[in-house]
Amino acid sequence: MSTSIQSISLSGKKKQVSNKEMTFLERMYLIAIFKGLWITIKHFFKKKATIHYPEQVREFSPVYRGQHMLKRDEQGRENCTACGLCALSCPAEAITMKAEERKKGEEHLYREEKYASIYEINMLRCIFCGLCEEACPKDAIYLTISKELVPAQYNREDFIFGKDKLVMPLEMAMANTKKLN
Amino acid sequence: MDSAFIIEKSIFIVVIFAVTMVMAMYSTWAERKVAAYLQDRVGPNRAGWGGLLQPLADGMKLFAKEEFEPNTKNRFLFFVGPAVAMSTALMTSAVIPWGDRLEIFGRTVILQATDTDSAILYIFAVVSLGVYGIMIGGWASNNKFSLMGAVRAASQMVSYEIAMGLSIIALLMMTGTLSLKEISVQQHGMHWNVFYQPLSFLIFLICAFAETNRTPFDLAECESELIGGYHTEYSSMKMGFYLFAEYANMFISATIISVLFFGGYNYPGMSWAIENWGVNIGNVIGIFALFAKLCFFIFFFMWIRWTIPRFRYDQLMNLGWRILIPLSIVNIIITGICILAFK
Amino acid sequence: MSPILIIFYVLAAITLATAFLTIYSKNPIHSAIYLVLCFFSIAGHYLLFNAQFLAIVHVIVYSGAIMILFLFTIMLMNLNKEDEVHKPRITRLGAITTFILLSTALVLIFMYSKPFVGDYPTTGEDFQSIKKLGTVLLDDKEGFMVPFEFASILLLVAMIGAVLLSKKEKPTK
Numbered sequence A: 001m002s003t004s005i006q007s008i009s010l011s012g013k014k015k016q017v018s019n020k021e022m023t024f025l026e027r028m029y030l031i032a033i034f035k036g037l038w039i040t041i042k043h044f045f046k047k048k049a050t051i052h053y054p055e056q057v058r059e060f061s062p063v064y065r066g067q068h069m070l071k072r073d074e075q076g077r078e079n080c081t082a083c084g085l086c087a088l089s090c091p092a093e094a095i096t097m098k099a100e101e102r103k104k105g106e107e108h109l110y111r112e113e114k115y116a117s118i119y120e121i122n123m124l125r126c127i128f129c130g131l132c133e134e135a136c137p138k139d140a141i142y143l144t145i146s147k148e149l150v151p152a153q154y155n156r157e158d159f160i161f162g163k164d165k166l167v168m169p170l171e172m173a174m175a176n177t178k179k180l181n
Numbered sequence B: 001m002d003s004a005f006i007i008e009k010s011i012f013i014v015v016i017f018a019v020t021m022v023m024a025m026y027s028t029w030a031e032r033k034v035a036a037y038l039q040d041r042v043g044p045n046r047a048g049w050g051g052l053l054q055p056l057a058d059g060m061k062l063f064a065k066e067e068f069e070p071n072t073k074n075r076f077l078f079f080v081g082p083a084v085a086m087s088t089a090l091m092t093s094a095v096i097p098w099g100d101r102l103e104i105f106g107r108t109v110i111l112q113a114t115d116t117d118s119a120i121l122y123i124f125a126v127v128s129l130g131v132y133g134i135m136i137g138g139w140a141s142n143n144k145f146s147l148m149g150a151v152r153a154a155s156q157m158v159s160y161e162i163a164m165g166l167s168i169i170a171l172l173m174m175t176g177t178l179s180l181k182e183i184s185v186q187q188h189g190m191h192w193n194v195f196y197q198p199l200s201f202l203i204f205l206i207c208a209f210a211e212t213n214r215t216p217f218d219l220a221e222c223e224s225e226l227i228g229g230y231h232t233e234y235s236s237m238k239m240g241f242y243l244f245a246e247y248a249n250m251f252i253s254a255t256i257i258s259v260l261f262f263g264g265y266n267y268p269g270m271s272w273a274i275e276n277w278g279v280n281i282g283n284v285i286g287i288f289a290l291f292a293k294l295c296f297f298i299f300f301f302m303w304i305r306w307t308i309p310r311f312r313y314d315q316l317m318n319l320g321w322r323i324l325i326p327l328s329i330v331n332i333i334i335t336g337i338c339i340l341a342f343k
Numbered sequence C: 001m002s003p004i005l006i007i008f009y010v011l012a013a014i015t016l017a018t019a020f021l022t023i024y025s026k027n028p029i030h031s032a033i034y035l036v037l038c039f040f041s042i043a044g045h046y047l048l049f050n051a052q053f054l055a056i057v058h059v060i061v062y063s064g065a066i067m068i069l070f071l072f073t074i075m076l077m078n079l080n081k082e083d084e085v086h087k088p089r090i091t092r093l094g095a096i097t098t099f100i101l102l103s104t105a106l107v108l109i110f111m112y113s114k115p116f117v118g119d120y121p122t123t124g125e126d127f128q129s130i131k132k133l134g135t136v137l138l139d140d141k142e143g144f145m146v147p148f149e150f151a152s153i154l155l156l157v158a159m160i161g162a163v164l165l166s167k168k169e170k171p172t173k
Helices: A024-028 A030-044 A085-089 A131-135 A170-180 B003-038 B054-064 B075-095 B119-140 B144-175 B180-186 B198-211 B236-261 B270-277 B279-305 B313-342 C003-024 C028-048 C052-077 C089-112 C130-138 C145-166
Strands: A068-070 A095-101 A114-122 A141-143 B101-104 B107-110
Touching (some): A030 B003, A030 B279, A085 A131, B003 B054, B003 B075, B003 B107, B003 B236, B075 B119, B075 B236, B101 B279, B119 B144, B119 B236, B119 C028, B119 C052, B144 B236, B144 B313, B144 C052, B180 B236, B198 B236, B198 B313, B236 B279, B270 B279, C003 C028, C028 C052, C130 C145
Antiparallel strands (some): A095 A114, B101 B107
16 A cells, blocks of 8 residues: 555644634633643643752763863873874864874884874864764774863864863873773 | 721731732742743742742842833833832722631721722722823833833723623622622622622633733733833833732732632631631631632633733734623623522 | 811812813823823812712723823824914914903802801711612612613713724725
8 A cells, every 4th residue: 555645644643734614612712721721730740850950960871972082092102093084084074183104212102103293173163973983993082971072262263172182191091001900 | 986996907908018019929939930830840949948039039139130211201200100000009909808807805807908888999990090000101111112012001901991890790780789898798608609600700810811911911011022012111120010010910810809709718617617616717717718719810820821822912802892892791681681580 | 277178188289280280281191191190189089078989980980991092092193293283373362361251250159159058968878888879870769760871872872973983984886
């Protein structure tokens, strides 16, 4: 049986509107008013949806995505190899970077032979979709569970986060390593 | 007149005044609370337990706000508008019987400021004066939107006053008196007027909504769509007075509805209570019964407000002139026939 | 002076002052508001006579209904100074002479009239009560039922006439 587009109802609440003359009872509106009053009074006794904020805090979703962080490995080296896949996958085109070759004597700083000398995320464009995290082959970029997404600023330039704000602090990496061992 | 009588009446009047103000104050709180509960929220709950100090905070805020004045030549009338609105809202409570009587120190205290035999006429006179506060305020604002709001509000109130008066006439034909005290006494023992005059009650209720400018008849203000209506130009406590007058009006009309149609201070088993527990306790319960009734009607006003959408202006006028007035005239005729047939 | 006399003088002063201001104020809205105040003080005079019903009905009819409609029309007409109709000098002169003649006549009447001194006959009935008023107006034997009904018919006719006048005529084809 083929169903035409007119008879499909996605919500199951489809109602045919008609312009037929109302009967006398309907025109008095009294019954409709009492129906409405009944609906509102039912809501009066319902459980309230409010979360009393400072005392109660809404639970975070398990897939919550906060601010970005560029990870370091257990030896404190940056994971990022500046492959550019995150920038490519970003639907908002928020990520830019500049790659550089690792010099001699920098092995303790960068894990791979190539690294990102500049890595910037424009936080005004970012939509926190997490596609950069999924695209990354080196486990370098992560969206943390930080409650603050972007702190308020006065200038637009301040919303472009560079490596200074994105890379995981060294102390944190060391603490992580300690926890592992 | 002995001085004790004057002192007694003065105390009583001050008490009524205070109660009216407190009720109006807490109606603002109740409005927000009821609105919240009907919409699955909790409403104000920070200032005091359950937000009970919220009206005080609101009042202090209004007093502390900066006072703006429009560039108007009628500065005096600009002041007079809210004053008239407030005083007419408070004047009506003079003739309402809050209870039967109390016996204190061997004196019989009648729980009514004054018992004139034209109490209902007095109420209508004061209600019809309430329009002046709106019109003068709207005109003195020197703003065409305020003027339009004032004209809308005034024409609405004038139109619904007619239907209100006509709906009351049927009731008065039955009771045969204009004194609210006597009407209350006649309803003793569950002979509430609402059982005999349901149509009159319905018309009166609708007109009370229109007279207090509340939803579904709040076209004068249209808080959610238009700017404030006649009090657009008002700020600080002057605007507070207009809003406060609306709540005082609501309190008074809820009281009048309960006195006229729902037995006033009478409650089931009143004579039994007076016989067994004494006059004082029986009548104090009566006062509480009246307050329970009027609190229900205040709640009903709010319940309707958060249920029914606003009328269009032509619908409003149609309802007033083409439906309610003929209906109340028909009600008068039916009442007349019934009185002739059964008495 | 008894308090009632003081109240009477205050009310009389208010009545006269607002009545004059009604005529003198340039702004039509101010005139209307002064007239409302004037009506209120007259209601106060009725209350001094202990005529409560009359006072309240006066407030309902004049202040509550008629003056509100007055204010309505004035507000909607938006009167300006430019719209003021110029009156020729001869009409002003006529108005002044008529007023002077009338006031001399009134003053003479006041001067030569003798004040009524003595007690009014009392029947012990409360003629202020609405019950008494109702029987006086509507009783078919000793009341004024027929003139009362005639007055109501007159008002009805006036109302129907106003509706007919304001009704738009349908264009005839």
